[in-house]
Amino acid sequence: MKLGVYTAILHDRDLPAALDVIAGLGLDGAEVNVGGFLPATHLPIDEVMASDVARDEYLALFADRGIALTALNCNGNPLHPDPSVTHRADLLAAIPIAARLGVDRVITMSGAPANQPNGLRPAWVVNPWNSVDLDSLDHQWSVAVPFWREVDRLAADHGVTVGIEMHPQNIVFNPSTLVRLVEQSRATNVGAEMDPSHLFWQQIDPIAALEFLGELVVTAAAKDVRINEAVRIHGVLDDRFRRVPAEDDPLPLGGGYTLCEWPEDSAWDFVAVGRGHDQEFWNRFVATLARTAPGVDLAIEHEDASLGRIEGLEVAAATLRAALDAVSSEASANRAGQ
Numbered sequence: 001m002k003l004g005v006y007t008a009i010l011h012d013r014d015l016p017a018a019l020d021v022i023a024g025l026g027l028d029g030a031e032v033n034v035g036g037f038l039p040a041t042h043l044p045i046d047e048v049m050a051s052d053v054a055r056d057e058y059l060a061l062f063a064d065r066g067i068a069l070t071a072l073n074c075n076g077n078p079l080h081p082d083p084s085v086t087h088r089a090d091l092l093a094a095i096p097i098a099a100r101l102g103v104d105r106v107i108t109m110s111g112a113p114a115n116q117p118n119g120l121r122p123a124w125v126v127n128p129w130n131s132v133d134l135d136s137l138d139h140q141w142s143v144a145v146p147f148w149r150e151v152d153r154l155a156a157d158h159g160v161t162v163g164i165e166m167h168p169q170n171i172v173f174n175p176s177t178l179v180r181l182v183e184q185s186r187a188t189n190v191g192a193e194m195d196p197s198h199l200f201w202q203q204i205d206p207i208a209a210l211e212f213l214g215e216l217v218v219t220a221a222a223k224d225v226r227i228n229e230a231v232r233i234h235g236v237l238d239d240r241f242r243r244v245p246a247e248d249d250p251l252p253l254g255g256g257y258t259l260c261e262w263p264e265d266s267a268w269d270f271v272a273v274g275r276g277h278d279q280e281f282w283n284r285f286v287a288t289l290a291r292t293a294p295g296v297d298l299a300i301e302h303e304d305a306s307l308g309r310i311e312g313l314e315v316a317a318a319t320l321r322a323a324l325d326a327v328s329s330e331a332s333a334n335r336a337g338q
Helices: 015-024 045-050 052-063 087-101 131-158 175-185 196-201 206-216 279-292 309-337
Strands: 003-006 029-033 068-073 105-109 161-165 190-194 217-222 224-227 252-254 268-271 298-300
Touching: 003 015, 003 068, 003 309, 015 029, 015 052, 029 298, 045 052, 045 087, 052 068, 052 087, 068 087, 087 105, 087 131, 105 217, 131 161, 131 175, 131 190, 161 217, 175 190, 175 206, 190 206, 196 206, 196 217, 196 224, 196 268, 206 217, 206 279, 217 279, 279 309, 298 309
Parallel strands: 003 029, 003 298, 029 068, 068 105, 105 161, 161 190, 190 217, 217 298
Antiparallel strands: 224 268
């Protein structure tokens, strides 16, 4: 298992500088963005696709530092009904880009279409107790399944596997919906990205999820969550987000849409790995990941607003290196006892 960093947090510097940070943390993997919500800051796509020399020079930046390019990330909404959102095209393009680079993993979200034909805004059905909600879901799955069959065929043709982050606001947001999509699309090259953060706040146990999904987990992210006192009033479905004014330069997410501002007294927060759940949890998480999905790499995704970019990565890296050391020590002890 390689421990690495999703380089989106390091987009304030160029790729060589970002890779120097990763190497300085004692890590050996990097996951790079290739479109979707975020631009491909750390990958000159046109040059790499057009020139073998440019591709080889790009990959040499990683090899020279002992870092593997473990995955390409194209998180977004590939089922967005607004044609001005290009996430679908980004994902379909990401698969041949990965193959060109010798990378066999692409990460994305399942997406969410509108809840009816010709709608322009995606919808997420949270709790379909009313039959009208099941009507919406029936339509959304009728849109999603053919698209994911197309993705699966493309991935198989290029020797790539697509890992879906189980993320709310998508039709796949937990282990059961992930399995449903794989089964209904009859996919062979689509599985799960195991990011425990969104499972935490849904009250899903990531360890149990790993056991449930097994080798359907094809890639993994390390991101932690802290549940706050405000959850007692607002619950985990806290909706007190606000628009960021245009003069404050909100982060663009495609199609003219932007990232909203987090509630000040939030019900839960993303925190550095180890600051929401203790070392013992992360030891179990890494051990279970290594056992149930052997060969899967793990990348830190840093979104702790209370810590700087490097500080947050340092905290996460220390936690994960200790977890991997614990797994190695246990394996050595087991071999010695045999």
